[in-house]
Amino acid sequence: MMAGPGSKIKDTVVRRETLLALLLVLTFVLVGLQYPRFAGFSNITNLLWDTVPVGIISVGMALVIIGGGIDISVGAIFVASAIMAGLVARDIGNPVLAALTGIIGGAVLGSINGGLITKFKIPPIVATLATMSLFRGVMTELTKSQIIDHLQGSFMAIGRSKSLGVPTPVWVMFAVFIIAALALRFTGFGRVIYSVGGNERAVRLSGIKVERYQALTYVISGALAGIAGSLAVARTGTVTPVAGTGLELLVIGAVVVGGTSIFGGQGTILGVALAAILLQTIRSALVVVGIDAAWQEAIVGVIIITAVSIFVIGQRRRERMV
Amino acid sequence: MATLTDGLKRAIKVREVPAFLVLVVLIVVFGAVESSFLSSSNWADLGRVYLAEIGFLTIAAAIVILTGGIDLSIAAILALTSVTVGMLFVDLSLNIWLAVLVGLVVATVAGLLNGVLVAYVGVTPIVATLGTLILFRGLALGLTGGRNVGGFPEGFQSVGQGTFLGPPTQIWILGVVLVGTIVILGRTVWGRWVYALGGNAEASRLAGIPVRRLTMLVYAAAGSVSGVGGVVAAARFNTSRADFASGGEFIAITAAIIGGVSIAGGRGAVYGAMIGACIIAVLRNGLTLGGYSGFMQIILIGVILIAGVLIDRLMVKRRERREVAQQLEAMEATTSNNG
Numbered sequence: 273m274m275a276g277p278g279s280k281i282k283d284t285v286v287r288r289e290t291l292l293a294l295l296l297v298l299t300f301v302l303v304g305l306q307y308p309r310f311a312g313f314s315n316i317t318n319l320l321w322d323t324v325p326v327g328i329i330s331v332g333m334a335l336v337i338i339g340g341g342i343d344i345s346v347g348a349i350f351v352a353s354a355i356m357a358g359l360v361a362r363d364i365g366n367p368v369l370a371a372l373t374g375i376i377g378g379a380v381l382g383s384i385n386g387g388l389i390t391k392f393k394i395p396p397i398v399a400t401l402a403t404m405s406l407f408r409g410v411m412t413e414l415t416k417s418q419i420i421d422h423l424q425g426s427f428m429a430i431g432r433s434k435s436l437g438v439p440t441p442v443w444v445m446f447a448v449f450i451i452a453a454l455a456l457r458f459t460g461f462g463r464v465i466y467s468v469g470g471n472e473r474a475v476r477l478s479g480i481k482v483e484r485y486q487a488l489t490y491v492i493s494g495a496l497a498g499i500a501g502s503l504a505v506a507r508t509g510t511v512t513p514v515a516g517t518g519l520e521l522l523v524i525g526a527v528v529v530g531g532t533s534i535f536g537g538q539g540t541i542l543g544v545a546l547a548a549i550l551l552q553t554i555r556s557a558l559v560v561v562g563i564d565a566a567w568q569e570a571i572v573g574v575i576i577i578t579a580v581s582i583f584v585i586g587q588r589r590r591e592r593m594v
Numbered sequence: 595m596a597t598l599t600d601g602l603k604r605a606i607k608v609r610e611v612p613a614f615l616v617l618v619v620l621i622v623v624f625g626a627v628e629s630s631f632l633s634s635s636n637w638a639d640l641g642r643v644y645l646a647e648i649g650f651l652t653i654a655a656a657i658v659i660l661t662g663g664i665d666l667s668i669a670a671i672l673a674l675t676s677v678t679v680g681m682l683f684v685d686l687s688l689n690i691w692l693a694v695l696v697g698l699v700v701a702t703v704a705g706l707l708n709g710v711l712v713a714y715v716g717v718t719p720i721v722a723t724l725g726t727l728i729l730f731r732g733l734a735l736g737l738t739g740g741r742n743v744g745g746f747p748e749g750f751q752s753v754g755q756g757t758f759l760g761p762p763t764q765i766w767i768l769g770v771v772l773v774g775t776i777v778i779l780g781r782t783v784w785g786r787w788v789y790a791l792g793g794n795a796e797a798s799r800l801a802g803i804p805v806r807r808l809t810m811l812v813y814a815a816a817g818s819v820s821g822v823g824g825v826v827a828a829a830r831f832n833t834s835r836a837d838f839a840s841g842g843e844f845i846a847i848t849a850a851i852i853g854g855v856s857i858a859g860g861r862g863a864v865y866g867a868m869i870g871a872c873i874i875a876v877l878r879n880g881l882t883l884g885g886y887s888g889f890m891q892i893i894l895i896g897v898i899l900i901a902g903v904l905i906d907r908l909m910v911k912r913r914e915r916r917e918v919a920q921q922l923e924a925m926e927a928t929t930s931n932n933g
Contacts, residue, residue: 342720344844394903395857397664397720401844402903405896412889513889517841521666521724534718567736573729577711580725584716 288531292546303557310560317438323552324441328500330526331452332493334544339489340469340536341396346497347519348407353378353501354511355411358420361427370427374502375495381407382494386487412513421510431506441503453541469536526551529579609854610866617873624880638762644875646764650823651846653775654816656867659850661812662792662859663719668820669842670730675701675824677734680743680834690750698821705817709810734836744833754829764826775864792859849874852902
């Protein structure tokens with residue numbers, strides 16, 4: 273391949289992350305010119321606050337997909353963790369214990385996925401489809417379909433507190449982004465995950481215990497869904513067993529728009545984070561511009577389809593050039 | 595005696611047999627425990643409420659999975675179709691049967707969009723149909739603004755609430771669609787191609803099968819069949835809503851897998867998938883009669899799905915081992931002949 277200086281510039285411009293960042297800025301500028309408050313500090317922090325569940329869970333999903341799997345059960349783990357954390361916050365009251373329960377509970381559920389997929393060799397989509405039913409079902413039995421509310425104030429304080437004017441959950445989300453990006457780039461775990469998604473057989477033959485790393489991605493995915501669930505219940509102070517329905521679809525949407533290949537081996541946390549924020553920004557922009565809320569989903573659908581199509585066509589053209 | 599065990603062995607090799615046995619056991623157990631389960635009114639209820647609409651979705655899910663793809667948008671197409679029919683009839687006062695026709699055209703076009711994205715643009719099926727799921731549900735929601743659209747004439751309602759020679763009307767429609775699908779898959783070149791494509795896409799392309807057109811048509815067909823489900827749902831509820839069959843795509847895919855359709859494509863049968871749909875319908879109906887909550891049903895469906903896949907893996911492994919053993923024997927035979 274000829275790698276002149278021109279192609280290097282082109283590579284940077286074509287990169288998914290750059291495109292997403294440009295789109296994000298463009299949205300703020302265009303909508304902000306008409307409605308200055310849209311680009312204001314309080315709207316941006318609120319918008320990021322609304323991104324938190326999808327943003328945090330997308331990181332776990334990205335790890336799973338980069339490693340060659342998929343996790344349909346994240347919405348169910350999200351709500352299961354929210355319920356576990358909510359029950360502790362209501363009946364015991366210790367906020368740290370409540371948050372830990374949600375996170376560890378999520379990790380345990382994630383390890384069930386990891387076990388089914390790596391020990392019993394069930395295809396990831398089938399295994400997590402089944403556990404999606406299981407987790408939701410068990411939680412609803414436990415709670416008898418009741419809404420959990422009247423949480424104690426100390427737990428809610430975590431969800432609603434701010435530092436430097438930014439809500440704590442938003443800080444947590446950015447911490448998750450940064451830690452995951454660093455881990456993927458600079459640790460053995462990251463290298464193995466990328467190469468497993470790229471060529472599982474080759475990695476296996478080189479003597480690495482592939483299953484252990486793949487199982488770990490599901491545990492992390494579960495733990496992150498647990499963090500998101502705990503933060504969500506701490507923000508709203510209430511949770512129902514049907515919450516988070518369809519969340520897995522939004523999450524996979526963000527991961528894919530963010531440039532992660534659904535076949536594994538490719539993708540960055542930066543891209544996924546930008547995509548999650550962009551999708552929420554567009555949703556919020558539609559409301560500000562005055563488009564009926566009922567049409568939001570359709571427009572988000574069009575955006576996902578267009579983004580993915582352009583990416584696929586661009587990739588094919590690049591392959592042809594090579 | 596030998597022939598009997600041979601027959602049994604052959605039967606167990608067929609992927610659909612375990613599912614069928616589970617179905618029979620469930621029916622026997624529920625029949626024994628719940629006296630009302632086997633009543634004719636409950637049979638009608640079972641078909642109408644628990645089987646028909648999921649049944650259409652299951653056929654749609656199965657034919658796409660057989661090609662090695664997946665379609666997450668089928669339940670959204672069901673809802674979009676029902677909403678189209680409702681709005682054309684209520685808001686535009688169109689003749690109801692004309693509205694149904696337009697609804698089915700919309701469903702087919704929706705399926706075609708999936709097909710074009712997958713076959714011609716080259717988007718992975720799960721990603722493409724995830725996007726269209728959100729789009730189609732969004733369209734249904736946007737068009738209706740979240741309200742119920744309905745109040746249909748009696749003739750149309752009878753499609754979802756009436757009976758024909760005993761069974762509910764929609765079970766006949768489901769039967770016709772099922773038989774049609776089985777005939778096309780089993781008796782036409784296009785049907786063979788579906789299995790070939792699911793078995794090995796690259797080999798199919800090299801063999802001259804019009805892979806792209808075939809893929810597109812299968813997704814379009816899945817859209818049409820889901821659309822029929824949408825018409826039936828509108829008739830049964832006498833209204834249409836954007837959130838009809840929410841999550842139904844997952845139930846349908848589960849049914850297909852329970853019924854022996856391999857998620858990797860190329861293996862399984864549509865009638866097997868329908869057995870899977872029947873298992874889920876019987877389970878939900880029987881547990882409801884027994885007073886168990888909806889979520890107990892969901893748990894059991896999850897358990898059966900995992901058990902089914904584990905059994906399937908075991909069978910595949912045994913068959914592979916047997917095939918390898920046979921190949922080894924054949925190789926030994928040829929080498930000893932040569933020597």
